[in-house]
Amino acid sequence: MDNDRIDQIIDKHQGEASSLIQILLDIQSENHWLPKEALERIGEKVQVPLTRIQHIATFYKAFSLVPKGRHEIHICVGTACHVRGATRILDTVEEATGINPGETDLDLKFSLETVNCLGCCALGPVVEINGKVHGKMSPGATAEVLKNYE
Amino acid sequence: MSEIQFEIDGKEVKATEGMTILEAAQNVGIFIPTLCHHEKLEPFGGCRVCIVEVEVNGWTKLVVSCVYPVEENIIVRTRSEKVDRIRKTIIELLMAHAPDSPQLQDLAQEYGADKDRFEKDASFCIHCGLCVRYCAEVVKKNAIGFVDRGINKEISFIPEIAAKECNDCKECFPLCPTSYLQAAFVLTEALAFPPPSSEPVSEE
Numbered sequence: 001m002d003n004d005r006i007d008q009i010i011d012k013h014q015g016e017a018s019s020l021i022q023i024l025l026d027i028q029s030e031n032h033w034l035p036k037e038a039l040e041r042i043g044e045k046v047q048v049p050l051t052r053i054q055h056i057a058t059f060y061k062a063f064s065l066v067p068k069g070r071h072e073i074h075i076c077v078g079t080a081c082h083v084r085g086a087t088r089i090l091d092t093v094e095e096a097t098g099i100n101p102g103e104t105d106l107d108l109k110f111s112l113e114t115v116n117c118l119g120c121c122a123l124g125p126v127v128e129i130n131g132k133v134h135g136k137m138s139p140g141a142t143a144e145v146l147k148n149y150e
Numbered sequence: 151m152s153e154i155q156f157e158i159d160g161k162e163v164k165a166t167e168g169m170t171i172l173e174a175a176q177n178v179g180i181f182i183p184t185l186c187h188h189e190k191l192e193p194f195g196g197c198r199v200c201i202v203e204v205e206v207n208g209w210t211k212l213v214v215s216c217v218y219p220v221e222e223n224i225i226v227r228t229r230s231e232k233v234d235r236i237r238k239t240i241i242e243l244l245m246a247h248a249p250d251s252p253q254l255q256d257l258a259q260e261y262g263a264d265k266d267r268f269e270k271d272a273s274f275c276i277h278c279g280l281c282v283r284y285c286a287e288v289v290k291k292n293a294i295g296f297v298d299r300g301i302n303k304e305i306s307f308i309p310e311i312a313a314k315e316c317n318d319c320k321e322c323f324p325l326c327p328t329s330y331l332q333a334a335f336v337l338t339e340a341l342a343f344p345p346p347s348s349e350p351v352s353e354e
Contacts, residue, residue: 049286050308051295057295 006038010045017046021056024063030110031120032068047092069111071149073097077114080121085138089125090114090137096146109149119129158226171215171226172200182215182228183257185244185327186278193217196279198240198258203227212236230341234261242267245277248328251276256271274330275305281322281331291315294322294331305334309342 005142010027019093027038036056057063072095077086090119094100097110104111118126123135125140134145152167158180165174170193175182185197195217200216205225212233217225227233238261245254246268254276258265277296282305285294293311296303307316316335323332 050311050320051282051286051291054306054308055296059299063214 001035003037003040003041005030006041007045010042013133015046017048020046020048020053021060024053024057028063032070032072033064033066034096039124067108068103069108069120071109071130072111072113074113074115074118075101075118075126076124076126078117078121078124080117081124084124086125087135088124088139089142093127096143105129110146141145154222156220156222156224156226156287159228165215165220167220169220171202171204171213171218174220175215175226175228176210179195182217183260184255185276186280187216187282188325191280191283192287192299194283196277197244199237201237201240203230203233208261218220229246236263238263246271247276248350249331251328273304274328274333276328277303277326279323280325280327281305284322284325289315289319289321291319294334301328305331307335307338309338310344312338313343 013023039053073089099105099112101112101114125136125137127137154165163174163178182200183228184200186194193216195214200215203210204213212290239262241257249265271319281294286292293315294307
């Protein structure tokens with residue numbers, strides 16, 4: 001992500017220090033992670049010390065300070081999904097992508113994360129990829145869905 | 151400024167509006183133990199050691215005196231049986247993180263706290279925030295800040311800023327109740343400081 005695009009996002013929020021989290025969220029959703037250079041740039045532009053940005057960026061789970069894959073997989077391992085076999089789904093995804101929860105593969109294709117409830121327990125087991133919810137998943141169906149992502 | 155009259159440990163105390171109980175107590179020479187309080191800094195309410203019992207209209211509650219503004223006719227007790235018991239537990243919890251801190255050891259002796267009551271989690275930092283706030287509010291360099299949250303929260307220097315500013319300052323060092331700050335600085339210096347670019351490179 002280049003500085004011009006970061007400046008654009010900051011300008012969209014009128015460079016207000018109070019919009020710091022919104023700015024970070026915008027960059028996170030576009031770039032999938034927050035590089036140090038971006039944080040320094042924001043700090044300069046909105047006049048917020050880097051310690052404060054760092055505090056916020058590490059406080060919220062929505063932000064990542066390490067590179068994330070192009071596709072973010074969230075596997076629900078909440079109670080309802082768990083009893084419906086979320087562990088087997090997780091195993092399938094781990095096998096297909098070669099990564100464990102919290103990791104990103106070397107090609108930056110997938111990032112894997114477990115979540116504790118997506119709020120649609122009737123659809124369990126649930127897999128969410130790039131914000132799209134796949135319900136009533138089986139290990140076979142999961143492997144098929146993963147093939148659709150490049 | 152209107153004047154407020156209330157009672158601390160049976161003593162009539164006058165204070166101006168907006169003062170905290172801790173400030174009012176210190177003005178009349180009543181001692182309340184603190185760890186995260188510093189007169190140059192904004193109240194923080196981080197260590198909870200300055201907890202006191204406040205009676206309002208016959209109801210008592212426990213408040214942190216360093217952030218609780220004085221009110222008319224309240225009765226403050228700084229050493230009731232209940233306050234002492236809770237303060238002892240707070241000290242014991244802090245000692246799970248920093249069992250060898252001299253300040254905590256003094257407090258533990260005063261309140262009979264057992265440093266081994268809780269399982270040790272030697273993070274050494276008790277999150278008093280003195281270093282972070284001193285750097286932000288007094289020195290205004292923001293070389294150190296908190297990162298992460300909850301049980302993973304810790305202090306962290308920004309190496310680029312620390313390399314430039316800290317060697318000539320180090321004003322926060324004596325503030326740290328546990329000496330973890332010094333350790334964190336040495337670690338950052340050893341691991342993350344940018345290499346000095348102006349130094350001549352030996353060509354032998």
